[in-house]
Amino acid sequence: MASAVAEEAAAAAQPRAAISHVIFDMDGLLLDTEGFYTEVQEKILARYGKVFDWSLKAKMMGKKAAESARIFVDECGLDGLLTPEQFLEERESMLQALFPSCTKLPGVLRLIHHLHANGIPMAVATGSHKRHFALKTQNHQEMFSLMHHVVMGDDPEVKAGKPSPDIFLAAMRRFEGNVEPSKCLVFEDAPSGIAAARNAGMSAVMVPDPRLDVSYHKGADQVLNSLLDFKPSEWGLPPFKE
Ligand SMILES: O=P(O)(O)OC[C@@H](O)CO
Numbered sequence: 001m002a003s004a005v006a007e008e009a010a011a012a013a014q015p016r017a018a019i020s021h022v023i024f025d026m027d028g029l030l031l032d033t034e035g036f037y038t039e040v041q042e043k044i045l046a047r048y049g050k051v052f053d054w055s056l057k058a059k060m061m062g063k064k065a066a067e068s069a070r071i072f073v074d075e076c077g078l079d080g081l082l083t084p085e086q087f088l089e090e091r092e093s094m095l096q097a098l099f100p101s102c103t104k105l106p107g108v109l110r111l112i113h114h115l116h117a118n119g120i121p122m123a124v125a126t127g128s129h130k131r132h133f134a135l136k137t138q139n140h141q142e143m144f145s146l147m148h149h150v151v152m153g154d155d156p157e158v159k160a161g162k163p164s165p166d167i168f169l170a171a172m173r174r175f176e177g178n179v180e181p182s183k184c185l186v187f188e189d190a191p192s193g194i195a196a197a198r199n200a201g202m203s204a205v206m207v208p209d210p211r212l213d214v215s216y217h218k219g220a221d222q223v224l225n226s227l228l229d230f231k232p233s234e235w236g237l238p239p240f241k242e
């Protein structure tokens with residue numbers, strides 16, 4: 001069996017791409033916040049005698065709030081009972097109470113510190129709007145200070161949410177110099193985010209929730225159980241030292 005060192009050497013000799021810049025999704029990728037959305041949406045739906053399932057979750061996750069609210073109402077047949085605006089209003093206070101307690105997902109700090117130490121520019125591209133971003137990140141300031149910039153869902157340059165490429169292209173343009181999409185690697189947990197990265201012409205690593213059906217993995221260049229499994233040299237990035 002090949003040693004880890006030999007595996008890294010082989011990967012470095014023939015990388016999947018020559019990545020120079022990294023863009024991270026936030027919810028469900030850096031921060032463990034997706035469970036909060038699920039919990040709150042289950043509660044709201046239960047009131048109508050309905051069950052929130054992972055095929056609906058797959059359609060909503062990663063999208064801008066207004067877009068996912070519309071999907072929720074349409075897919076659950078709640079037209080006439082609940083408007084997307086009422087749904088957003090109902091879930092807001094519950095989410096606001098939960099967001100500040102969110103934790104980082106496994107492998108996040110190790111990877112971000114490694115890329116930062118090696119001078120790889122990083123950005124965050126999240127469907128979250130400014131107010132939710134502030135609540136979610138209040139206990140994770142250090143990690144976000146290592147990012148060159150953050151693009152949020154309510155940024156004027158983000159005309160349409162994921163799967164539109166808008167947010168990843170905006171994130172790319174805000175790096176120093178002239179960066180090509182083919183040099184950017186996106187990390188995502190959501191099917192809409194993987195599609196957005198691909199629509200932007202970027203490579204995409206998916207770290208999905210294990211409950212998401214494998215049929216939603218398509219489009220990803222690589223699917224990992226956790227960021228702990230990421231091997232930078234497979235992407236032309238400096239390898240971990242240990
Ligand atoms: O783009 P991300 O960071 O996953 O945020 C989307 C979020 O608002 C919920 O799914």
Ligand SMILES: [Mg+2]
Nearest residue numbers: 025027028189
């Ligand atoms: Mg996400």
